[in-house]
Amino acid sequence: MYPFRILGMALSSLPVGVVLAQQQDSIASWVLLLFTGLLWPQLALWRSWRSRDPDRTERQNLLIDSAIAGLWVPLMHFNLLPSALIATLAVVDKINTGIRGLWLRSLPGMLGAIVLGGVLTGFAFAPATSMPVIIACMPILLIHTVAVSLNGYRLVRRVHYQNQRLDELSRTDPLTGLDNRRQWEEHAQRVLERRHTGLGPATLVMVDIDSFKAANDGRGHAVGDDVLRGVAAVLRDCIGDHGHAVRYGGDEFALALEVDEPRALAIAESIRRQVGALSFVAAPGLHCTVSLGVATASAGMSLRRWMVAADTALYNAKDAGRNRVATPIRDDGADPSATAPVRDGTCEAAR
Numbered sequence: 001m002y003p004f005r006i007l008g009m010a011l012s013s014l015p016v017g018v019v020l021a022q023q024q025d026s027i028a029s030w031v032l033l034l035f036t037g038l039l040w041p042q043l044a045l046w047r048s049w050r051s052r053d054p055d056r057t058e059r060q061n062l063l064i065d066s067a068i069a070g071l072w073v074p075l076m077h078f079n080l081l082p083s084a085l086i087a088t089l090a091v092v093d094k095i096n097t098g099i100r101g102l103w104l105r106s107l108p109g110m111l112g113a114i115v116l117g118g119v120l121t122g123f124a125f126a127p128a129t130s131m132p133v134i135i136a137c138m139p140i141l142l143i144h145t146v147a148v149s150l151n152g153y154r155l156v157r158r159v160h161y162q163n164q165r166l167d168e169l170s171r172t173d174p175l176t177g178l179d180n181r182r183q184w185e186e187h188a189q190r191v192l193e194r195r196h197t198g199l200g201p202a203t204l205v206m207v208d209i210d211s212f213k214a215a216n217d218g219r220g221h222a223v224g225d226d227v228l229r230g231v232a233a234v235l236r237d238c239i240g241d242h243g244h245a246v247r248y249g250g251d252e253f254a255l256a257l258e259v260d261e262p263r264a265l266a267i268a269e270s271i272r273r274q275v276g277a278l279s280f281v282a283a284p285g286l287h288c289t290v291s292l293g294v295a296t297a298s299a300g301m302s303l304r305r306w307m308v309a310a311d312t313a314l315y316n317a318k319d320a321g322r323n324r325v326a327t328p329i330r331d332d333g334a335d336p337s338a339t340a341p342v343r344d345g346t347c348e349a350a351r
């Protein structure tokens with residue numbers, strides 16, 4: 001508030017000063033003008049600084065601003081243009097704070113000050129505004145209006161930016177920056193529908209960090225987070241614009257790819273190699289591996305059954321010793337996902 005108060009009070013002092021000069025006013029009025037134009041903004045700042053509740057104190061300061069504006073109306077003998085301008089800007093400033101109802105709450109103080117000033121001056125009434133006063137009103141009229149508009153613009157931009165950030169945060173996993181689960185499932189559903197309408201292949205890859213609990217418990221949660229971020233970066237890098245990745249559960253990721261199985265297997269293998277080559281500044285010597293399950297969508301398959309198939313493939317990779325890529329088809333040729341019951345819940349629950 002400080003720059004706006006300094007600007008508003010200093011610029012308002014100009015027309016008030018010209019009116020006082022024309023009225024050949026007393027020294028007391030000039031002292032009051034000096035106080036409101038120069039000293040009051042400093043005093044208001046000091047009050048807020050030393051306050052235990054600066055917010056509340058600043059609201060009081062704003063109400064005092066309005067009372068000061070009201071006081072000048074009768075002291076200027078109701079000189080029309082500066083009186084209307086100063087009183088209006090006092091109300092506009094309250095509205096611009098965005099504090100609900102503040103402008104309404106400022107009115108009694110302003111009206112009280114008008115009555116008080118009126119009593120002190122015997123309600124002297126000289127509304128005509130001379131050309132010098134009109135000219136002296138121009139700086140506050142122009143500069144204050146532009147400054148308030150620029151501030152409004154800045155606030156609107158900030159709200160817009162924050163809304164964008166909120167939107168992003170609601171769509172992404174805060175740790176890895178990957179899609180959140182709802183966002184990803186919508187994408188996976190679209191990939192599946194494309195497959196069912198013959199517009200392209202669809203392959204799902206489940207990725208799970210091997211023995212992550214041991215690394216997490218042994219090296220600490222912060223290192224665990226580094227590993228999750230590192231794996232997410234590899235996933236993002238390897239899938240490029242072939243699909244979307246999600247952190248599906250704690251150390252489990254899922255990729256919905258618009259590629260056929262050989263291409264998905266190649267991508268999965270590349271992920272496996274790149275994760276194996278990751279190193280971590282906070283944990284020298286730590287190396288992680290991942291197991292991956294790859295399942296291509298077949299005709300009419302639902303998203304849930306597709307995920308069960310990929311989960312089964314991941315299960316196979318884990319069973320075969322981890323750090324490998326597998327499909328739902330076991331070595332004996334059976335495809336357990338074809339008969340696996342479809343369950344709700346997380347991948348952990350599915351295993």
Ligand SMILES: Nc1nc2c(ncn2[C@@H]2O[C@H](COP(=O)(O)OP(=O)(O)OP(=O)(O)O)[C@@H](O)[C@H]2O)c(=O)[nH]1
Nearest residue numbers: 208209210211212213214216221222224225250251
């Ligand atoms: N650092 C960190 N750890 C997490 C987060 N979410 C889950 N975890 C941890 O991830 C670990 C997952 O452990 P498990 O589900 O036992 O999996 P695992 O140790 O990788 O075992 P396998 O999957 O069989 O190889 C648990 O220790 C969780 O505490 C997270 O956001 N950050």
